[in-house]
Amino acid sequence: MQGFLNLNKPFDWTSHDCVARVRKLLRLKRVGHAGTLDPAATGVLPIAFGKATRLLQYLPGNKAYQATIRFGLQTTTDDLQGEIITSAPCPELSLAEINAILPQFIGEIQQIPPNYSAIQVDGKRLYDLARRGLQVEVPVRTVEVFQIEILAWREGEFPELDIAIACGSGTYIRAIARDLGAVLQTGGTLAALTRTVSSGFELTNSITLSDLETQLQTGTFQAIAPDTPLLHLPTVILPPVSAHKWCQGQRIPVNLDIGDTVRVYEQETHFLGIGQIKEQLLIPITVLHN
Structure with missing residues (x-):
């Protein structure tokens, strides 16, 4: 069995907890996930299993x-799971003030990740260092925010x-x-977080x-096909003889200029790999079928 699962991660579960549970339910050793979610966050956690775990690195980053x-x-x-550093009521804060500064957070922005995060500094996870009371300089990262939409405002x-x-x-x-x-x-x-889209x-x-x-017990579970979340990549279709050679590790001459990383198929419908x-x-990088 190979493919993907679009899991709605429950509250208070780590991403690793989810992988372990899926591994047990599917009775498979090769299970992985894309895009770690904090335990307090819920929502989309893409899960890959079988040979599809080798495709996680090619998923889109949206x-x-x-x-x-x-x-x-x-x-x-920086969320409600931590200890309170300061608590100061601000009932005078208005939505107009927030609207005025939101554009500062759209586009390419500089961001310092939270001290309690999975980012590594000198080979150590930040959350491990923070739990040990060690202070480290967290490197600034450039990230991109495409859109922020206000959904509701509650005074108090x-x-x-x-926001979305x-x-x-x-x-x-x-x-x-x-920030x-x-x-x-x-x-x-951050008081609550749900991921609504991840990697397609x-x-x-x-x-x-x-x-x-329930689906596994009733025999109704259907894995998401390995190539379904890879539609952002260009496609190369090979005839059967060339497809066989490519799957055996041979480089196939192609008269194409469509980008670096591509999906490879035999006869349009048989997905072979990346x-x-x-x-x-056409160089084999990740071959799912031999």
Whole structure:
């Protein structure tokens, strides 16, 4: 069995927990995921299994979230799971003030990831260093935010803002909450997060772990085909003889100039794997069929 699963990650589960559960349900050793989600976040977690785990690196990087930001609070983790650093009611904060500064967070922006994150510094995960009380300089990253849409605004001592964010890979929504609060001089932290899109998978088509278990028990589970999330890559179609040679590791001459990384098929419908075109040669990179 090989393919993908569009999992709706439950609250308080790590991404690793989800992989372990899917591995047990499918009775497969080769299971992996794309785009780690924090335990407190829910939503789309793409899961690959079988030989499809080798395709995770080729998935598109697009992501989208629905987030709730609470103002007046700062925490050690930039979300409600951490210890409170400052707590100062800000009932005077207005939506107009937020609207005025939101454009600063759209486009290519500089971002310092949260101290409690999976990023590595000198081979160590930041969350491991933070838990040990070690202070390290977190490198600034350039990330891209395509769109921020305001969904709802709730006034109060600690007002809350619901937003929808479309962004590139590597963007931390916790950091956006923290930095938005810093610019407003109120403090801000992430109160809730749901990922609605990840690597070509959408929340509307996702299934829960309970759904997966039921489908497996009733024999109705259908894996997502390995090439389904790779439609952003150009296609090369080979005749049977060339396809066989390519699957055996041979470079195939092609008169094409359609990009570096491509999907490779035999006779239009039989997905073979991923190749690279260099100097008009189709080079095998990830072959799923021998």
